Amino acid sequence: MGRRNSVNKKQKKWLLPIISSLIPVMLAFIVGSFLIMLSGYKPLEAYSALFSGALSGKIAIMNTLFATTPLILTGLATAIAFKANIYNMGVEGQLYLGAFTAAFLGFTLQGTPPVIHVFICLIGGALSGMLFALIPAILKAFFNVNEMVVTLMLNYAAILFTTYLASFPFKAPGASNATTIDILPSAELPRFFQGSQLNGGFIVAIGVFIMVWFLINKMKLGYEMNSIGRNIEFSEYVGMNIAKKIIVIMSISGIVAGLAGAGEILGTHRRFVSEFSPDYGWTGLTIALLGKHNPVGVLAGALLFGILKNGGSSMELMVGVPRSLIDVIQGLIILFLAVDFLIHHFSLVTKLKERFNRKKVA
Amino acid sequence: MNNIEVVNLTKKFGDFVAINGINLEVKKGEIHAICGENGAGKSTLMNMLFGLIEPSSGQIFINGEEVHFQSPKEAIHQGIGMVHQHFKLVPSLTVYENILLGEEIVKGFKIQQRKEYEEVQKTIDHYNFDLNGKDKIQDISVGAQQRVEIIKMLHRNVDILILDEPSAVLTPQETDELLDNLIALRNSGKTIIIITHKLDEVKKCADRITVIRHGKFIGTVNNKDVNQQEIAKMMVGRDVKLDLQKEDSERGNVVLLAKNINAYSDSGSQVLYDVSMNVHEGEIVGIAGVEGNGQSFLMNALSGMLKLESGEIIYQDNSINDKSPQALRDMKIGLVPEDRYLHGLNSTMSIRDNLIAGYHWRKQFCDFGVLQQKEIAHHAKDLIERFDIRNCDNTSLEVGSLSGGNAQKIVIAREMSMNPNLLILSQPTRGVDIGSIEFIHQQIIEFRRKKKAVIVISSELSEVMTLSDRIYVMYKGRVIGERLTKQTSKEEIGVLMAGITDGEAKFGE
Amino acid sequence: GSTESNANEEGKIKVAMITSDGGLGDRSFNDSGYEGLKKAEKELGIEIKVVEPQDVSEGEKYLTQLAQNGYNLVITLNLGHEKVLKDIATQYPDTQFAIFNTEVEGDNITSVLFHEQEGSFLAGALAAMVTKDEGVNNINGDSVIGFVGGVDSPGINKFLVGYKEGAKYIDPQTKVIVGYSNSFADPSKGKEIALSQIEQKADIIYQVAGATGEGVMDGAKSKNVFAIGVDSDQDYIAEGNVLTSVMKRVDIAVYDLSKSAQSGKYDSKIELGLKENGVQLSEMKYTKDMINPDYLSKIDEIKEKINNGEIKVTDITKN
Amino acid sequence: MDELLIILHSTFRMTAPIALAAIGGVFAHRAGVLNVALEGMMLVGAFTGVMVSYLTGSILIAVLAAVLSSMILGLLFSVFGITLKGNVIITGLAINTIVLGLTAYILQVFFGQRGVFSNPKIIGLEPLDIPILRDIPILSDILNNQTPMVYVSLLALILAHFVLYHTKLGLYIRTVGEKEEAAYSVGLPVNKLKYISVLIGSFLCGLGGVNIALENVTMFVEDMTVGRGFIALAAIFSGQGTPIGTFIFSFLFGFADALQIRLQSLNIPGAFIQMIPFLFIVLVLTVVGIISVRGRTSRGIKNE
């Protein structure tokens, strides 16, 4: 206790969240190492593969950032809506539509100058994400229809729809799965470095992060999101046009989700591949919650998941730890992160101390 | 012997000391009043007695035995009951279900709803409260909810009864009934602690009075040894003017005119019948009426939250029938709503942010969509100073941690600082200490002096009488009378509030 | 770059396989490939490794790292890797790559293509004959057969089209009821679709739906009609109720590739159809005796015609 | 007409797992705990049921084990989400991830199987032929010869309604969810009530798992619940947390799904037919929304 008190306040401010997020990760690794041992692998070997795979060397780090890219965007998309207490669970679907639109513009707009072409595709992806998010937004704003249900349902529809598009009207000739033809080179988000998949999508993600950060922390709309998120009736009473705000906020959320999809297509797949997303939307949801709807928190969470993903595949490649076990460890980390150990611990310690003191007096 | 003894009790919220080494002795079979300004720590102290929060240090003895309540359950077990300042009722449940919560009457597994209702209604009738056991909490007025809270405790037959501002929303008659009942309970041997800002009530029922200020014990006195002025001085630490002086004022053009408005509630019953009223520049108009007679709906209609069935509301020559709250604010109408924690404040938002809510888009605070944090912080500091809001040096704290009176001052400060042309206040001083009431009333009068129009809706008859130039009385959704304050009396308005008219109104326009 | 591809101490040949979506345990495509690889390990004494990426975007990393780690042959079963494979193959010229179900050009790339439509054609033909044969199981006289696919996509419909053509070849009046489960892991739904098709008089249902297909077979079993398995020999899953399975010998292909790894001589393209026995019907261990032997000879006849080009089966992915 | 009866019969089958999870989830929902782990709880029930049935050959023990495993998960959820005050949505999502990985992992490490586990030794539950019901004309076509969990889901509906609205437990659960301070201030054991609510939910999810893996089919497939837990969640929200409303929406979904399967024989691209259940729910909610907004006189959207 004494030592903790001696840490001065300024230091404590940024140290606390770091410590409090390290504890759960450690706990998860400890539980995970039992499982790893059970299946006959060496925990230390496995974990060192995980960390070196994710963090040692330029390529490893770049690949981690590559894995982080879509998660930053889906995390932000969710966080924006959640901040205003709007449960946009439809990021996955919005992402798919954004992805398809980007691909479509990417392979149709022949002769567009490179940079402009990329921009058009990104904007197209963003807009279709937005339009799709408008459906639940309008239903919520004007008919008070639960947006969580609508977005959940529309996800399925979006995935089915894009799969249909890639299987029938836009199927690449000769392809034996549901993919479109390649986008034109002018629409590609360039890679930074041969040997790593990290590409311009990361810049897009960071750009969006900065804008969202500014929006939430500095702008009028951020203030209103915060207010609506905490008490919608109050917000209405003091004159915020809730219906309009819901539509605006969901639109922004949809734009970011659409960008996530567009970025994946233009930077990674370079064509539309049906069901390409390994639940980016859902992971984004977890990240948004872990980051407490706060852009910086989302960034940190996305990074953690990027490390786990990139490191996880190294763990499989190098050590042979089964993929299912990597899922379990990831789940454990999330589970432990759900709890604010330090703060809880803190209050527990304080409580005990108080009780003890009181006993002494008595 | 002392029924309750508190020794050197301290409560800290973080670095803030809310209760600072308080000693308190409550004798068995007495009515003990606790007085103090808003934020003095009265509720905090009582919450510790009831096990809602744990003390940081110090001791509590009940009947001579030291207790360490971990939860209200243990306090209830010791025969303590508490009527909370902030209601702890379940909106979707009925009155009787709320009253019996935790003490249901069951047969097998099944709750005997009929029997429960009958039993509760008996208690309600016994205490002569105006309540229907079958109503849902969400459908009844705040005053009625307060009555439910009181009955909830009376029904439980507790030995020690703590009441935290029980009369804040009661009608004068009900308050009288309540006080009589408390005295009767005291006479039957119960111990009662009552917190109230209304010194006449204190004088009427208390045996002894303890005053606290800034979390510190100031003194315990016998009721018969002091007068109201002296109690007020102990509380505030200076002399307080208990009655308000206001000069005459010349009234100007009509600012707001409501013509025959009719409205229905969401559940489909008519709540406003042909209501007509007006306000002029430089005039304060009071709306009097027993809680639940349509004032809240009138307020909602005037503030754009309730759609009208028919009739018209005209503000500065424009119809504002279909205007949203947003539009009304743009037209310089300020609103102080009745339910401060639902509509007036965003309790988990910071003090600073609450102080600009609804005006955050103004050039002053927001430039090209970007908030001017410096200006906002400065604005907050300024208002806190001007409106004497206590315990909020740190304006990034949540507003929910403020005491009731200070929270109310935040709303008033926000609405007044924006300089509206028409200010509509509903229950502006509910739960506010006398020092602050004096202050708020002065602010309202100052407003009138600037030739602005004010509507005050209050169930506090004395408040309506002191502030208003003209009074409308509402009864069952109608305006049943209109009087000039100078030409009427408290008694006459009281009679009107009970729905009794002798023919036509005495004063017409 | 400089590959660290020093063949390991004992000079063993190293072969790695990357699974396709769904990974191991699909009891069809991926599992079959793994069988072949295990067989190669045992019989050829090579070192093997199987890895399962989480999603298609990880393909590049897996391919690169396996090449870097000195595998002589890297096989990917995931056709989604076609785009990245081209680049990686030029970067690691000393490594041989193989990809299934799609054609990628490159000096050190082998493309393995299956003519699933041909096997499906046989299945369709057989089904069209058996469905009128009232004596067997609960077969009715109507010419109605069913098909359950995982998703409505070219990869699946390739099977469907062959199946339909086979059925129409026998009897143009044969009606094929088609259903999709929208998931490869939903046996409940598979069964429900099967039951619905059976209700509509279908008595032979071809499933191309991964684990969802297990439900289809279960449904066929519960109503004592027939299902048709896919990819590997699934006849054992519901003995006597799986008429036959359209086997895709991924195992053989993988085994042969491993063999090439030993010799160091690779083909650039391997097409596996009926002719090459890369696609075939199962031996029908449990059902052979239940049906009219004439049907089987008819099937052999059709097979011959396909092999010699007399019958052309449409490959929908080729357009 | 016959066609309709068949569809209805199949509707009940397809509704059962969703309804079981949803009605179970209603309790936690009413206690103010958003349980997104319904999915994982069902999956673990399915897994354990199949494994235990395989190992013991006793369906009774299998069902008990399924329920038990699901309730252990409920306990884990409660410890993290309620006692340790973790964010319940994160906790729920984490549990889903863990279950998905762990079932696959156990299957692989201890049973040497991947993906699918089916074996003739796995004993399932058979449909019931109920004497009186058998003779009631139309009803027997719809409701007779269903598997036990279909009847359990109907029973659960009735019981859930009774418990929530006519017993102390239900009243307390509703109180905790609606106004926790009210419950606390009269001395109700708030956390205990939340635990109970979550556990009731996991109990029914366990049975939902049994329905999926030991009734409809007798096998385990990784991730075989394929989102039914989330559909259940949607049903709870659509049904506004009442058992009856929740059941109705579960049923509507089951019906649309059953209908969808029949409609696939139409000559329309599969994707559009398969969208029907999802779009149908959105449509119903929109209609309900339009109707209820029309009747309102007050402006704006209320706090949840």
Ligand SMILES: Nc1ncnc2c1ncn2[C@@H]1O[C@H](COP(=O)(O)OP(=O)(O)OP(=O)(O)O)[C@@H](O)[C@H]1O
């Ligand atoms: N949970 C809390 N966290 C931080 N500060 C608190 C909390 N509860 C109360 N306080 C602070 O403690 C002080 C005493 O509050 P309390 O509610 O006891 O005042 P009170 O005397 O009841 O005032 P009122 O007459 O307005 O009800 C106030 O300044 C308030 O801001």
Ligand SMILES: Nc1ncnc2c1ncn2[C@@H]1O[C@H](COP(=O)(O)OP(=O)(O)OP(=O)(O)O)[C@@H](O)[C@H]1O
């Ligand atoms: N620059 C402004 N001048 C006057 N009133 C404004 C201004 N900006 C906003 N308002 C008012 O603030 C309140 C809230 O505005 P809201 O954000 O809903 O609309 P808006 O300001 O038109 O939108 P936006 O600024 O995002 O385009 C409304 O009453 C609106 O009319």
Ligand SMILES: [Mg+2]
């Ligand atoms: Mg108080």
Ligand SMILES: [Mg+2]
């Ligand atoms: Mg037939």
